[in-house]
Amino acid sequence: MLELDGLIHEYDGARAVDGVSLTIPDGEFLVLCGPNGSGKSTLVRHLNGLLEPDAGRVLVDGVDVSDAPVAARTTVGMAFQEPRDQFVAATVGGDVRFGPENLGLDHEEIDRRAANALSAVGLDGREDDRIETLSGGERERLAVAGALAMEPSHLVLDEPFTGLDSPARERLLARLRDLHADGTGLIVVTHDLRYLLDDADRVVCLADGEVVVDASPGDATEKLTEYGVRVPGR
Numbered sequence: 001m002l003e004l005d006g007l008i009h010e011y012d013g014a015r016a017v018d019g020v021s022l023t024i025p026d027g028e029f030l031v032l033c034g035p036n037g038s039g040k041s042t043l044v045r046h047l048n049g050l051l052e053p054d055a056g057r058v059l060v061d062g063v064d065v066s067d068a069p070v071a072a073r074t075t076v077g078m079a080f081q082e083p084r085d086q087f088v089a090a091t092v093g094g095d096v097r098f099g100p101e102n103l104g105l106d107h108e109e110i111d112r113r114a115a116n117a118l119s120a121v122g123l124d125g126r127e128d129d130r131i132e133t134l135s136g137g138e139r140e141r142l143a144v145a146g147a148l149a150m151e152p153s154h155l156v157l158d159e160p161f162t163g164l165d166s167p168a169r170e171r172l173l174a175r176l177r178d179l180h181a182d183g184t185g186l187i188v189v190t191h192d193l194r195y196l197l198d199d200a201d202r203v204v205c206l207a208d209g210e211v212v213v214d215a216s217p218g219d220a221t222e223k224l225t226e227y228g229v230r231v232p233g234r
């Protein structure tokens with residue numbers, strides 16, 4: 001379970017997250033939406049200790065993330081919108097294998113995870129490609145594959161559909177549905193709900209760093225348009 005308790009984050013005195021409290025049960029598929037600059041990326045970076053709260057607490061399975069950042073990073077996997085700094089190896093295969101290797105898994109398991117993750121994002125057969133030769137969209141897909149390969153209990157994806165064409169988007173959506181069915185918690189950050197609303201359990205919308213909607217997808221849609229979030233059929 002993930003718990004945010006009165007989370008506040010400021011950049012040079014400007015409040016990006018303004019007292020957010022949320023409990024996210026294991027296995028929940030949560031969509032986190034809101035207009036540009038509403039604090040979504042800042043909020044999710046707290047879930048695995050990439051940022052430290054100015055006030056409030058973040059707990060992963062009851063343990064404060066500040067006390068156990070390594071455990072939090074194993075439990076909560078994350079892939080970002082602009083993955084420039086996320087790569088640790090020179091090649092696609094090296095990068096996607098890096099996380100599982102660090103978990104000390106055996107070779108067969110690492111091979112299985114790497115193959116599954118690359119296939120989910122349509123980068124199968126590209127293991128030997130150098131990352132510097134990938135397009136922007138391919139880099140985003142590789143960042144998602146790196147998070148998938150960790151097989152974390154909670155997977156956080158920040159705008160994962162941005163660089164994807166329609167077949168790639170469908171493939172990733174299918175993988176997310178499978179993960180959810182298998183019990184993985186998903187938190188997908190997006191300002192465009194059109195691809196996700198049918199699958200999500202819950203929609204949370206931020207505006208100016210505060211939670212303004214926290215509802216089932218069916219109940220949330222009417223309010224979301226007020227906050228500039230695209231919903232199906234609108």
Ligand SMILES: Nc1ncnc2c1ncn2[C@@H]1O[C@H](COP(=O)(O)OP(=O)(O)OP(=O)(O)O)[C@@H](O)[C@H]1O
Binds near residue numbers: 035037038040042043
């Ligand atoms: N590293 C930073 N330094 C200073 N201010 C920042 C930094 N990162 C974000 N901010 C500011 O904090 C606020 C929240 O930004 P954040 O990126 O969390 O929002 P977001 O909802 O993810 O936005 P977007 O949808 O545009 O990605 C914005 O006003 C932004 O300008």
